[in-house]
Amino acid sequence: MCLVPMTDNISLPGADWTAMTASYDDRALLLGETLVVADLHVGRGTGGNLELPVGSGSDMVQRFQSLVERHDPAEVIIAGDLLHSFRTVPRSVESTVAGLKSACQAVGARLLVTPGNHDTMLDSVWDGPTETTYRVGETVVCHGHEAPDVDAERYVVGHDHPTISIEGQRQPCYLVGSGQYRGSDVVMLPSFNRLNAGVEVNEMRASDFQSPLVTDADRLEPVVWDESGRETLSFPPLGEFRRML
Template identity: 30%
Template sequence: MVRLRSASPRAPGWTATPCAATTPSGRCSTRPTGSSRRRSGSRDRTMLTLDDDLRCVAPGGLFDPATRTLVIADVHAGYVRSLQSRGYLLPGVDDRELFARIARLRERLDPATVVIAGDVVHGPASMRASPDGASALDGLLSALDGCAAVIVPGNHDRGLDAALHGRGVTVCERWAFGPHVALHGDDPEVLRAERASARRGGGRVVIGHHHPALVLRDAVGARTKVMAFAWAPGIVCLPALTPFARGSDLVLDDEAAGLTAAVDASELETAVIVGERVLPTGRLDRVRAVQRRGPARRQRAG
């Protein structure tokens, strides 16, 4: 669980106190759990380093310094354009924030390779040219210019292979880097098999698709949903990079069902993205227990 404080000058809007572990009394401890660590003396909260040195980085990437590989997922370039093609009026809304997020990650990490683990675009409209002559896919490829780009298609990427033909992008069903492998993660059976294989090799399968999120609450009951990382031995699930994602609340069984079909909640550690910070929030089963106890406790108090 994450408790919220009032906003401070250092972080506009919602701010949070990380709860890396929940004590038997239901209180939160800020001591990091065994599956993540911060470098000694480091105050950089823009990333959280896992035990195998993979880095969970705000606003939603995973970086492997050994291979200089950055993995992002659920970009959904052209989401707004897709809605506009269906008659929605969304003036002044476009992909600029999405491309800015990619630029910030590249500037911070200097990756040699960027892998998009599925849902690169939001549908056929994303690949069609706009009145200015460029498509959302063109804009995305421009944001990736200067590094090796790898695309692992997701369930929204029908027809993407043809659109990328001859554009210098590697397209594949899975991408291995070091002992790790990136794929979209929408097939639970494939995901379980890939996770087992990655664990045997001392790596992880890195996936998207599930859009993990958690709901933060403050002392007076105000709520906001923020994107989250979720990981366990052999697996990391990335948050959606698109700023338009609603996110699937991991506390709710129906929203988390796709991920927990492959990974038990008692194995999953979580961390939320608040602004440009990554804050550990503890094991999912403990987060659920605390969150679900809250309403009953307030009812008894009333």
């Protein structure tokens, strides 16, 4: 299958999207002056045998810092599952969260969390602002594990950790779908944590997704961020994509 590069500035579904610049970068989504990342799962891998677990600790802070330095956002939204463990918070988690805070402070960005289902211990490491849903213009950001009770033109979520297999290689991907939830559009972000293997969406149906915001998987369009070329690669909707394999 041939990959089709796109430009960094993208056009996502919704009538008012042209009023806001949107771009992808390293599993994040930039909406005007708002940077959104999801599913950091800070603390995952700290109990294993890896001395420097990829995707955790300093690696995550460095990638996060690079993002905010490149884009200089006014605010950064963590769309749920900042933490990984439901019961304990390893000591290293505190330093990682402090590093995320420091990166935002260095560029004058406000950092906010929309808690996810893993964030049962959030209060132990986070004293900053939290919102169940956070509105950016006509876009609402939330984790996506529960159906939001606010209306929006589109919803930006995480939760399912989407990946896609292309020519034998599995890549984290964004999923962009029109009319997914109450007639509104949904953009699902991949997990920012590189330790998360993610869920392969190639053959998934709507009922296979954990997020209730996905109602028609065939209409979800995968988008892959190619770090080596620093460009986005877009694909047909999953319904058509499956027929091409």
